[in-house]
Amino acid sequence: MTKGVKIVTIGGGSSYTPELMEGFIKRYDELPIREIWLVDIEAGKEKLEIVGAMAQRMWDASPYDVKIHLTLDRKEALKDADFVTTQFRVGLLNARVKDERIPFYYGMLGQETNGAGGMFKAFRTIPIILEIVEDMKKLCPDAWLVNFTNPSGMVTEAIIRYGKWDRVMGLCNVPVMATMTEPKALGVEKDDLIYKFAGLNHFHWHKVADTKGHDITYKVIDAMFDKDAGLPKNIYDIPFYREQLEQMGMIPCGYHRYYYREEEMLNHGLEEYNTVGTRAQQVKETEAELFELYKDPNLDHKPEQLQKRGGAYYSDAACETIAAIYGNKNTQIVVSTKNDGAVPDLPADCVVEVTAYVGAQGARNVAFGELPTAEKGWLQVMKAMELLTIEAAVTGDYGTALQAFTINPLIRSGETAKKIMDELFIAHKKHLPQFAETIARLEAEGVTVQDEIAKNLD
Amino acid sequence: MTKGVKIVTIGGGSSYTPELMEGFIKRYDELPIREIWLVDIEAGKEKLEIVGAMAQRMWDASPYDVKIHLTLDRKEALKDADFVTTQFRVGLLNARVKDERIPFYYGMLGQETNGAGGMFKAFRTIPIILEIVEDMKKLCPDAWLVNFTNPSGMVTEAIIRYGKWDRVMGLCNVPVMATMTEPKALGVEKDDLIYKFAGLNHFHWHKVADTKGHDITYKVIDAMFDKDAGLPKNIYDIPFYREQLEQMGMIPCGYHRYYYREEEMLNHGLEEYNTVGTRAQQVKETEAELFELYKDPNLDHKPEQLQKRGGAYYSDAACETIAAIYGNKNTQIVVSTKNDGAVPDLPADCVVEVTAYVGAQGARNVAFGELPTAEKGWLQVMKAMELLTIEAAVTGDYGTALQAFTINPLIRSGETAKKIMDELFIAHKKHLPQFAETIARLEAEGVTVQDEIAKNLD
């Protein structure tokens, strides 16, 4: 019998891989890795080789003997894997640029995981993740799938609902950030606070208690409105309305700004669109710099610059999750997972993002209890939007996509919304085979992408 | 023991009263009325007298001996009433003008029952209706309350939830319109179609079947996209998206345009705001004309012009409902009523608008069964918005009002929304005693109404 753990990373050529390696090296004692397979597609081959060499150097500089395998053959890699992590991006950053620029062209929000962009990312990603799951059923039926491909919640829901695969956990770094910054703002240690999160990916709230068991969420709210406390810096830093937070008695996540301060977030995005370029365009530059660094044959540790890429702690969360499963550690982690009642306002069989104790059986979700009226309503409409998006991603049905668009709180329904949707279908044609019929019709109707930059990306 | 039925109409000075009278006269044989009390407030005294005289003339021209009583003393009127109808408008049409113009000033939808305006109408109306209910508990505990004051669903919910009064039914003319126009469009008789409605007031869907029991909803959808069929003319006539209707397999109500074609409905409203004036301003003119007509001592029947006032069949629906309760007729009527499971996607104890068989016990709701994913999500978020609005109306809590505003799908959250909300508080100061503290704070902060017309209404 082979010894040690086999890790497979789909989308292995990602700039995040060094953080993942660092996380594994740091935890080698509790997670004895035998081999790591980085998988990518033909289009990502060059990056895969650069980052793969870098990854091997990192391990070589460590006390451990771990071999990095690079491959374009997913099936070869998956054979007998223990853990599979997914961090791929269908259509690469250029697809994200389109997700952002096409809505902004029409004055609506273009964003990676929210609004129209997030929905098209789901349309592209879900068919691929379902293929991966089918491979896993054959090649590594005992493996765990640790997903951090966005939109992480919808991807996880698709895996469980349509892929019928339960050994999966969706990760996100947003809750990690909160539990790191808030103690500092309150001037206490992380272990002085007790956290309970509930909601959906990029749409959750949390409560904080002290070690006497008393709810001190209001103190965090105080800190959020105290400039010196410096809370929270993720996403564009428009403040929430204090009365709203006090009414709910919970802390929203950073992405809630898109919903609670829709106007300002849109305006900020439009300003970037019209000046420095959207977030994906900025990230592309950062990534180029990162890959230049990674090429340096002397670099054998994660460079500082990766931090500013965004998504810090994402990979670390993945490593921690894997170590918790492997070692049955019962570590508190916030994960996307089957609800099972933890959020009683949503069906027991859908995916939620909640505090869980993670061990060999996966996530043991902490039951949060019923949410207040407003948050319950938000969750229910967002879950409907997610389910419709996933259904459209699987069936390729135009009407279902339109229903999803219409119910999305960040999309103003009507002619412009439909134009945006139609252009996005055209723009992502290559990655949306399930919508082939729709796209043919739209082409026949003469729909074309209007934003010049988006139009001219591969 | 007295014989015959005593009807009390709160807001009796309304221009709708003649339609109500017509409805009662038409149904005298099954609903033998003894006396009718029209109640209004000091500010409406003149209108009350005009319409009261007109009403008496209508009865005098009928074969029936019914006495119209006019009073400003609600308690005097309510004593031993059998049925109480409510059609009052707190702040009269001027308040509605403010509800419409203040949001439009900032580029958002101003509308009587949807968006910001509908919420403030609830804030003004709910405290008054709860006072009426308290009076009824003492003065006519066996009476039925037939409400058609808007927002009719929220008002009904407030009556049941906070007023703890179950003998109430909320009415709306929208479903009546559908069941009158659709058979014509299909070239069949009304009795050839079987209807089932479910949802919330101004936010319901329906299905249609033929007398073989087969669903023919798709035929109505066909007719909606067939210009010659002439369906539906209520509200500004922007078409729904056909793919969306086919996906849901149901017919939305006219007000769904605000949600499914948000952009166009907003633009249309803004255009009216900037040109002919908002709907309330138009209605004011119609009303003035109507009252001129009503003054004519020779007029003893409902004039044709009332039809164009909007809200046709509203009063007729009320008369039909009263007759159905009185005669235990089991008439099919679409009403706002306690859910009791008819819409299983919403709590059993909230108010919904559904097809019911109305008789002596009130509404016997037809169980609709679970709705499709999108409609379920819509209902749940709208019910959350309603519950928050009602809670804010009762408690006067600013944070709760802000939460309601934020979750309302027709309000883009952020600074402008908050400005609109704050100005509306100032504009309606006289009618919002429960928010006195908030309004004092806003006044201290210097908030004032920006729209010149709204500002200068009493």
Added chain:
Amino acid sequence: MTKGVKIVTIGGGSSYTPELMEGFIKRYDELPIREIWLVDIEAGKEKLEIVGAMAQRMWDASPYDVKIHLTLDRKEALKDADFVTTQFRVGLLNARVKDERIPFYYGMLGQETNGAGGMFKAFRTIPIILEIVEDMKKLCPDAWLVNFTNPSGMVTEAIIRYGKWDRVMGLCNVPVMATMTEPKALGVEKDDLIYKFAGLNHFHWHKVADTKGHDITYKVIDAMFDKDAGLPKNIYDIPFYREQLEQMGMIPCGYHRYYYREEEMLNHGLEEYNTVGTRAQQVKETEAELFELYKDPNLDHKPEQLQKRGGAYYSDAACETIAAIYGNKNTQIVVSTKNDGAVPDLPADCVVEVTAYVGAQGARNVAFGELPTAEKGWLQVMKAMELLTIEAAVTGDYGTALQAFTINPLIRSGETAKKIMDELFIAHKKHLPQFAETIARLEAEGVTVQDEIAKNLD
């Protein structure tokens, strides 16, 4: 195109058929029947011929020209049927004798629709009804199935859940009886009372209101404890406990005696078992007499004696239901039907028995609202028992059958219950092909029927 309605009655040789004919003759004006097909199996051929001739005589004596067809070929009969009624009894009355005597032999309740007997009736009946539904899908996909084969609720649930056939309604005469006897007991007319039923077949409660809409259930409770009122005579007449009825504020159905007065009902059954024979044995005699009567070539109307057979009004309810569907009459009938939320304490997709307005679309269930704590608990456990029984009937799984037995409130779990179950498997071997494996095992273990009479029935 053919004119008039085609009725098919499976189990047409039943002694009930004359009541069915009477019901159709009475309603011919609203339900113009063209032809009636009576279907039975080889073993029932003689009865079919007797009752078939009798049925034809009844029509011949009527003003209407309707042809009775007799056949053993179900498929021939089903072709183009408009309505199919099912009143068959797998294994005939001998099977019922076994269902009754085998439990009684061991001191437990033996009854047609409750306890062990009712479960085995479900095991025998459900596979056959699912075959009929498959035939209907091919031969008369537009037909309605009106079932009054017991256990009527479970059979209806199986048809919808496993047969995926929605055009079905389950009938029972128990609610009919209540609405006929209670008005008499109160000294009022039927139309003076408003009824609302909810629950499961043979396990429902109802509330009564007067035509002022006031609940007067307590008056019916009074009448039940007033000897002269003579309420209710169905089933062995042991009184309910008054305090219990007052606590629930509802009237249980007669079968609730098995659950609320378990001890007395068991003792009564045991006494009959030990003396006059069980109910089925009594019914066999009645039936023999009936068939003797039916042979009389001069008899052309339903004989009085049929009344005492039990199940009076059963067939009449079926005729009324068929007429209501055919004529889209919106008649109030209590039926077993898909819940759709009418009983919010049970899943929306299971079958319940409730007041419905029956028309062309089938049942439009009246939403009953949440039940009190005790009745909610009873319903939930009984539905679990039903679902397990149906699942066992379909899968033939022994463990599932055992779980159903164990949760059944009328079965005391343990060794004796298991013995009863095992003997019933042996006794009904011929009609339980799905349990062939289990039965073979039990035979190998030497299980045999102990009750001498049950053992010696074919």
Added chain:
Amino acid sequence: MTKGVKIVTIGGGSSYTPELMEGFIKRYDELPIREIWLVDIEAGKEKLEIVGAMAQRMWDASPYDVKIHLTLDRKEALKDADFVTTQFRVGLLNARVKDERIPFYYGMLGQETNGAGGMFKAFRTIPIILEIVEDMKKLCPDAWLVNFTNPSGMVTEAIIRYGKWDRVMGLCNVPVMATMTEPKALGVEKDDLIYKFAGLNHFHWHKVADTKGHDITYKVIDAMFDKDAGLPKNIYDIPFYREQLEQMGMIPCGYHRYYYREEEMLNHGLEEYNTVGTRAQQVKETEAELFELYKDPNLDHKPEQLQKRGGAYYSDAACETIAAIYGNKNTQIVVSTKNDGAVPDLPADCVVEVTAYVGAQGARNVAFGELPTAEKGWLQVMKAMELLTIEAAVTGDYGTALQAFTINPLIRSGETAKKIMDELFIAHKKHLPQFAETIARLEAEGVTVQDEIAKNLD
């Protein structure tokens, strides 16, 4: 500010107290106790003094300086308590003897926490625990209440539902036993197994997984049917039916024998009743022996004989729970606690018994997910029985008590059940002030206790 933890034990004169002391001494390092107050009532004064002296000796023999206070004044003790444990028994063991013997006299199960006896224990206990909670609100509003007075689940539910006190946890030793014996039976260590429990107190099931995350519940089932494995010895050792366990895929708790093998458990109880005496009578002897031991001024540690008293590990579980809360340890403990969705088949606001991670905020319940059909039905009916019992305990309503009795699966409804209930009211008259009216009526009707032993206990 005072340092160290103040513990108050209501029912401090219990024979369990030495185990509690041992548990605290063992955990002194993590739970630094300052003082312990043992509270009892006048009738228990002698025992309190014996066990109090013994407790002080135990601490004196330890390295720690902890003072034991004895008092009959509950309020004095509760002042500023940190933790309150409740292990009192209203009416002492004599009341339990009555709970057991009166039902057995009539051939029904008499048992401490199940059936009629358990319900009357709830009737006696709940009013007292609610008084304690009222005291705590005033005297130690920050304290945690750790209850192990039976019926522990119902007592906890009453505290939360009617006492409106959330800082409570109900404990039971049954799950502890399972997690101690099953690993041994499988030949593995406790840490090799992952447990997940869900259900109600004395009515829960569990699943077991290995540290690969694979469900191995079936292996435990195997072990249960392997004589040598020696599983499980608690309660009278009648085996479950293997097919039933395999169908559910879960392990029932020992008390499920009362429901799954009702016949055998009843017969066993009747045999004891007729020979050696009921369990309470046996326990009385054990207790007498224990108190003799406790009197020994040289005894300063928990004697071996306490083990056979039953309820082993109960007090240890309490100490562990207190330490986990105090130290925010996130220890896995199975507790009775507010559901919050962990068992989605029951309302989110009721009390369930589930695996939880216990820390400063109390229980963080692990969401179990939906249960299979049979177990769902069982839970729902048992929760209905619990809620009715608690309601009757609070309101003193006879009809509600009768409904609770009727729905209890271990009580055969009817005349005998009513006799048992009525006699229990008479027998416990002194401790059921809320039922004074009922008891007066029963006395007037001449109801007396039939069992000679029960009748003659004070």
